[in-house]
Amino acid sequence: xxxxxxxxxxxxxxxxxxxxxxxxxxxxxxxxxxxxxxxxxxxxxxxxxxxxxxxxxxxxxxxxxxxxxxxxxxxxxxxxxxxxxxxxxxxxxxxxxxxxxxxxxxxxxxxxxxxxxxxxxxxxxxxxxxxxxxxxxxxxxxxxxxxxxxxxxxxxxxxxxxxxxxxxxxxxxxxxxxxxxxxxxxxxxxxxxxxxxxxxxxxxxxxxxxxxxxxxxxxxxxxxxxxxxxxxxxxxxxxxxxxxxxxxxxxxxxxxxxxxxxxxxxxxxxxxxxxxxxxxxxxxxxxxxxxxxxxx
Numbered sequence: 134x135x136x137x138x139x140x141x142x143x144x145x146x147x148x149x150x151x152x153x154x155x156x157x158x159x160x161x162x163x164x165x166x167x168x169x170x171x172x173x174x175x176x177x178x179x180x181x182x183x184x185x186x187x188x189x190x191x192x193x194x195x196x197x198x199x200x201x202x203x204x205x206x207x208x209x210x211x212x213x214x215x216x217x218x219x220x221x222x223x224x225x226x227x228x229x230x231x232x233x234x235x236x237x238x239x240x241x242x243x244x245x246x247x248x249x250x251x252x253x254x255x256x257x258x259x260x261x262x263x264x265x266x267x268x269x270x271x272x273x274x275x276x277x278x279x280x281x282x283x284x285x286x287x288x289x290x291x292x293x294x295x296x297x298x299x300x301x302x303x304x305x306x307x308x309x310x311x312x313x314x315x316x317x318x319x320x321x322x323x324x325x326x327x328x329x330x331x332x333x334x335x336x337x338x339x340x341x342x343x344x345x346x347x348x349x350x351x352x353x354x355x356x357x358x359x360x361x362x363x364x365x366x367x368x369x370x371x372x373x374x375x376x377x378x379x380x381x382x383x384x385x386x387x388x389x390x391x392x393x394x395x396x397x398x399x400x401x402x403x404x405x406x407x408x409x410x411x412x413x414x415x416x417x418x419x420x421x422x423x424x425x426x427x428x429x
Contacts, residue, residue, distance in 0.1 A: 162204025184331035198405035242307030248318035249408035258290030342388035346375035
């Protein structure tokens, strides 16, 4: 039943003019801000103040912008089926697209290292609609009906979805020349490598470096930022190659650190667009960690 309700809402939103849809998104964002638990807001403010060296007032403004933008983000995700190869350039432009084209030309697949900044969900759809054969690594939703809906939305834009447990499928997609989007800014618990991130050690996902090293695939750090409500820019950075010294764990850790710096710099440039609601520094570095599980 939930699936059909959300589908109906999606259909209604797609019928709205762009301006009306964005106004609705802004209203939803303001309402959601008032529902954020107080302890979560306190965590956001403390992390923003420490990471960006800001006073509490400036931190509060960034925290609120970061949270309220989810109204517009949700509207865009729900209405993704209104975008097509014919109209996507009305909504998305590129900066540094030559780096993506160079990476694709190697024919080894491409790792897109990105983060929860801007409308990252829409970025995958936009890449696909711009003609790039794209896949996204996604977490399976706990609600099967919502999982079905979101995967249908992604598939409508031409995205192939790989669940986080599908390591072999990721490798197959790379071998087939797909662009694989990998998020690098979530707490990775015991499976991550600890790198300094916005001023504090953070357990960082190693998937981008591990897969790139395994297949000698180019990594293109890529992000999306909102130019104006409903309009976006995809920023592609120059190719990063995974270290290949023969010491696998050190190579993966070193590449992860280099990518993490690029992610960090993007967040510093667009702090109001990052997902500060997530406790990025939840896992603390222990005295010693057992070797993480990585693709062979």
